[in-house]
Amino acid sequence: MSTSRTPTTVLVLGAGMVGTCTAIHLALRGHTVTLVDRREPGRETSYGNAGIIQREAVEPYPFPRDLATLLRVAFKRGADVNYHLRALPALAGPLARYWWNSSPARHARIAQAYARLIVHCLTEHEALIQQAGADDLVRRDGYRFVFREASTMREAVADARRFAESHGVRHAVLDSDALAAAEPALRRRLAGGIHWLDPWSVSDPGELVARYAALLQRLGGRVVQGDAASLRTAGAGWAVGTGTGKVEAEHAVVALGPWSDALLRPLGYRYPLFVKRGYHRHYTGGAGPRLTVLDADGGLVIAPMQRGVRITTGAEFARLGAPPTPVQVPRAHALASELFDLPRPVEPEPWLGARPCTADMLPVIGAAPRHRGLWFNFGHAHQGFTLGPVSGRLLADLIEGAAPVVDPAPYAPQRFG
Ligand SMILES: Cc1cc2nc3c(=O)[nH]c(=O)nc-3n(C[C@H](O)[C@H](O)[C@H](O)COP(=O)(O)OP(=O)(O)OC[C@H]3O[C@@H](n4cnc5c(N)ncnc54)[C@H](O)[C@@H]3O)c2cc1C
Structure with missing residues (x-):
């Protein structure tokens, strides 16, 4: 061999x-x-993801460790997380290890290893995009986090500054006025945004x-x-x-x-593998964002794509093959509609996929x-x-x-x- x-x-x-x-x-x-x-x-x-080539994602998502977030998840209050009670016994082992690995010290070590891969994402995609003749699918003007709450924004801006220092990730902080000017279709005033300047977005993943x-x-x-x-x-x-x-x-x-x-x-x-399921649905007929937007307080992504504006949901902890329970989709659409006019769904049913996760x-x-x-x-x-x-x-x-x-x-x- x-x-x-x-x-x-x-x-x-x-x-x-x-x-x-x-x-x-x-x-x-x-x-x-x-x-x-x-x-x-x-x-x-x-096929069904948010289409972002995430140069800014130098740290993987840790398991939430603060009580407020855990309670919101437990009572299924947000659009960001759902779970199937029946799936929890099988998930308990990998999730316990995920929680353990999410302590600040362990997460910091893991993030170093994660970032070593992420830093290559643009150059490695670029080589293939050129050889594949796929330039028409790619935008190279970044994407935005937007914030309803000033407190969430403060934490995210501190992270962004840390990522800039440690990994050269570029960003611009937008106050409420600057965000309104950058995204004229926004329906309401928000606390502000972070424009990640490095990531690319793909109009049809x-x-x-x-x-x-x-x-x-x-x-x-x-x-x-x-x-x-x-x-x-x-x-x-x-x-x-x-x-x-x-x-x-x-x-x-x-x-x-x-x-x-x-x-x-x-x-x-x-x-110790598990999945975080996620849904998407496209909407047309209104006015969406210019760039892909992550609603940080809502826990959803709003991405302009070829089939319409794709709204993707956060995580659903469930068995891979369990029937779809798209309760997060109407919640995500309601939250997205507070920000942009997105009236008409394109597909009769949402798409369902599963992020392949390790502990x-x-x-x-x-x-x-x-x-x-x-x-x-x-x-x-x-x-x-x-x-x-x-x-x-x-x-x-x-x-x-x-x-x-x-x-x-x-x-x-x-x-x-
Ligand atoms: C809602 C959502 C949003 C996301 N947004 C982003 C994003 O913006 N940016 C990002 O980087 N990532 C994003 N992700 C994550 C990303 O989509 C996944 O990590 C990635 O697609 C996994 O790729 P993969 O090739 O490992 O798996 P897959 O794309 O699932 O490929 C696995 C393949 O295996 C095939 N297969 C399975 N079983 C068999 C079998 N028995 N025989 C033959 N073939 C088989 C399947 O048909 C499939 O084609 C998102 C995920 C979700 C769900």
Whole structure:
């Protein structure tokens, strides 16, 4: 089995942002790559997100530790968080570890490892955007946090100043007047805003993945439909059943986003994974924001996109496959309508997706501890759309045995045993 730079064969399971970028980085280095998904590329989580390439997101979201927030969550008072009571017993273990990892000292250490990936997000996307001819989907003028409460704004501005000093993240603080001038469609006065100047926004996230998958094909990679659950060892490598028959390869990469756990468990890996589900719906007919807006006190995002203004909700703690309970969607729409005129829903039902989360807020990138030729690239939580290209590069480095783009140790699968 090769871990050198001699050309090898690789099956990449999962054609979301993470799997597609992994496949591209392998194909760019001359390896023979087959990207396998049960659907077309970019039709699941990577389709329905808020489309922000989040250069500012140098710290992952910690578990809330203040009583006021915990009570609001417990009583399901906000639009930002919902949960299914029935899901809580299974979630208790990973959530307890998530809470433990969210202590200020541990979170600070984790954030350092997180930022080392985030700092590469723009340059890594840019290279693929240019090769994929996807410039028309991307805006490079940042996005805004807006604040109803002066106290929330004060805390966020302090964080923004910290991120500027520690990670070079650029921002501009907008007072109430400046925000009203920047977003003329705003219906009411707010305390103010932060304009993050570095992030990019994508007007159709699923289409960006589709363009990246087309790039992969131009590079000689294959994109096929198949079920990752059919993965078996075959000789010294791996095989999976696809619509065009069995495909064998020396290496296999699990990049199944929120479905990764379903493949891992039969292989004997019990990782502290969980999902934070999220909904979106598009609205037309009124006047939305110029730039994507995060309503920091409401806990929702309002993103101008190709199909209309996409409103995305916060987190829903539920089983991955449990029926949709989109109670946050009307709450989010009511809050968004206080800010902008967004009268007509586009889809009859909201879209539902699931952020693939780990208990230590870091993705899982590296070699499977107990299976030769098996590799993991999943668990990117709130920022998988942002991190797909750099994670793909890092895993390609590891498969080749090349010098890694960043120190891979914090993301190593072994940390979970
Ligand atoms: C509401 C919401 C807003 C978000 N906003 C942002 C944002 O603004 N910026 C950001 O960076 N991130 C955002 N995220 C997070 C981001 O969308 C995810 O982290 C990212 O899409 C995960 O990508 P992935 O490739 O790991 O998973 P996915 O995109 O889900 O890809 C996994 C693939 O595996 C395939 N698959 C699953 N099971 C099988 C099987 N058995 N056989 C074959 N194929 C299979 C699926 O079809 C899918 O295509 C948001 C998420 C949500 C839900």
